[in-house]
Amino acid sequence: MYRDHSVAAVVPAYNEERFIGDVVREMPPFVDRLYVVNDCSTDSTWEAILEAAQTDARRRIDREGAVADRVERIRPDGGENPALAARATVHEPIGRVVPIDHRENRGAGGAIKTGYLAARAGRLDIVVTVDGDGQMDLDAMPKLLDPIVDGVADYAKGNRLLAPDHQRSMPRFRLFGNALLSLLTKIASGYWKLSDPQNGYTAISRDALEAVDLESMYEYYGYCNDLLVKLNARSTRVADVSIPAVYGDEKSSIVYSTYVRNVSGMLLRNFLWRLETRYLRFDFHPVVLFYLFGAGASALGSLGVLWSFLSRGRSGESLFVRVLASTQLFLVGWLFLLFAMVFDMQENEDREVVIHE
Template sequence: MGNEPLTGSSARCITKNEEQSCGRGTSPQNITVILPAYNEEVSIGSIVILSKYYADHVIVVDDGSSDRTAALARKAGAEVIVHETNTGKGGALKTGFAAAEGADIIVTLDSDGQHNPGEIPKLVAPILKGEADMVNGSRYLNGHSTDTPAYRRIGQTILDRATIMNSGIKITDSQSGFRAFAASTKDLFRFNAQGMAIESEMLADAGKAGLHIAEVEIGVRYDVDCSTVNPIKHGLGVLVMVLKDVEFNRPLYYLTIPGMFFGIGGLFMGAKFLQDFSVGKSLFFGPTMLMILLIVVGSFMALTGILLHSMSAILRESRAS
């Protein structure tokens, strides 16, 4: 497939059942690129022009920019939707997905130049072949490269582990903004997360929906990262959001299992105290209170996790019906 555009009669539309055509014959796939942008006047023009070479339609969502992002995106040929105030990346993506009417495949990438639009064909290929509903562009599919800053490697590993626990999807780059989606998935995402936590939230939604997800390796440029957000603050914010999501989506992991460990630890201490007491040894106030605390807190966490698990199962069934 190389770097040729994936529009035109050579593109074949296949459903998840590879033996069944989706009925569009040899008509072209409509590939729509969504670019959430906030004060990206330096790079937005070139990203739009490059994206147009590989897509039928480019939508730029100017999320409250104070510079010329919107004007330059229009001049480059994009459809531009302007938010009067900054709503965050989740809000920008929500607007873009809603505007992507008629798209067969939706591609998202960052507007700051970190991603190479020339890799769009690589991302949409698994969807065109019917092998995936969603494709994640991964910077780390073959491990962290040595030129990746150390703080990014550490933070990324923590966020990946938390996202995997929440979504149930084994992914190597949970924070990638370079992704492709089959049009059938566009209404599955909540777009509730603030800031950059949207990447993890979308994976959680994809996991709950049972989407087939593939990963392809992508390149990235760190020399154009113009983010004004402190990376430590950003990472902690994403982690807190993921853990909150885990609390409801996977309460057995987040509450019940730790609660059982606390409770068992307390019971073990209690058995040891009873053994000591039976042979005439004294009980000390501190360890005894710790034992009681572990049993009470552990029991509460375990029961709360079970209740939340039951509630989330009921909600999922009600939504499905």
């Protein structure tokens, strides 16, 4: 328990035999339940999970006794859970650890989704996500929990970019890609103050977890970005918390050419879905009209300039006049897009907070 709130941790693991044991054993004592998801690893990750769980259980019994017994009474998956049973085998708890074994490899987002489904059914107050590669500072977990316990936010995420020394610790190629995805996610999600959106160190309240559509959650590496869009559609309050990452000799399994293509497409679809859900279905706001007119006008203006040069000489009309008219239409379109972004920022201003330290 953390400040009278029960806490679960979802830990995805794929070929993390070198790191997953330490993550399980070093999990803070206030975490009541660990849903450790083995994503069809091809190494000894599963054995490492079971060994670490047994070690952790013995330590907790020796140290806490009655607390360990209380944890055993938390439901591991809430009983009947068809969505979870269709994708994974949920094993009996070993102390506070619930080992979950995927039937097929689903990627990082798929493992998080599986853990969320189990945690949602277990009905714990707060669910934290922690990668199985040891990159996350477990001692910093209270910084994610406090905004939720204090009622400031219903979702809190780590941010490696808020402090200059944190930025310097991040490899340059990751820093550039992070900045690009931050911009795209701001537009798609409506959370304009947030950055480092693909940071997987997060905490979410039970109410927020039950409000979002977990069954449709994106199952690739952009799951964090996807969840932010879903949360905004539900007008969820979020907090961006300054937390450094710990980079070791672990290797990323991301194929960046595929990653950028897939996540960019997902963000575009999510952006359109958010506008329809938030500003048309649940309520009406003219931001939708500004976005639509701005996008249409800028696209027509761009095509007009291109067509003017391709068709020059075929018409008696001056090329300068046609290019000028198309450029003006393009600029008007961008002006409407900027107005739409300003309206979107104002609408979400009270739904996000940045915590530097």
